[in-house]
Amino acid sequence: MTTQSQPFKTSRRTYDIIATLLYIMVHQCGWSEGVAETAAGSYSTVKRVGESIQFPVSLDANQSYRVDLIFNTFSIITWYPQMFSEVREQYKGRISTGNDSVWLNKLHLSDSGLYRVKIDRRSGGFKPPEYTDFHLQVFEPVSKPNITTENLGDNVSLSCFSSQGSEECAPPNDYKVDGF
Known part of the structure; x- marks a missing residue:
């Protein structure tokens, strides 16, 4: 039996939610604190x-x-x-x-x-x-991230870059999206 990977298909609403979550997670990196x-x-x-x-x-x-x-x-x-x-x-x-x-x-x-x-x-x-x-x-605090998206029909590619900050990231809080 062979398996074939399928491209990730999403609606515009789901795409917006994913982009927002990525932005939130990147801002959590280095900015989370607490005990x-x-x-x-x-x-x-x-x-x-x-x-x-x-x-x-x-x-x-x-x-x-x-x-x-x-x-x-x-x-x-x-x-x-x-x-x-x-x-x-x-x-x-x-x-x-x-x-x-x-x-x-x-x-x-x-x-x-x-x-x-x-x-x-x-x-x-x-x-x-x-x-x-x-x-x-x-x-190290992370600078404001530069998030780029590429929308190719039903496929979405998200990329994120920050010019300053620690290599490792603090684990983000649990964010949940319907269907994920």
Whole structure:
């Protein structure tokens, strides 16, 4: 049995919807941001180059703590609230602490990856460390896209080009069109 591919046939209305959806999806690329809880103690965050990300830390004022922000396998900052912090050299000037949070500022594309906040309680009896994981994806904003269409009878070809932006795109929100 052989199968033969058929050209995509569409009505003008469907063509307009597809063109609109393509435009929306391209604008989502690099412009989507927010936080989604992916599992207990795990968060996924999308940010743009130059923005900041907050890593919240739950602290009790009656105890002493050691807080580590770990990127992949190395510690970016070790913070002893109410005392001092040790910041890895390449992050100096980009890390700040306060209000029960660690902030990574002036994000770079290379900041994308897995972060872990580790909290060690230093007083109040032994308690195992607490961990919270964050997956950060940093994108460069995408310039206004140039969308071209070619309509050859019942066939439609859509092309999109952007002169600026990250190679990878944030997944678009779910868009649904009747019949698709």
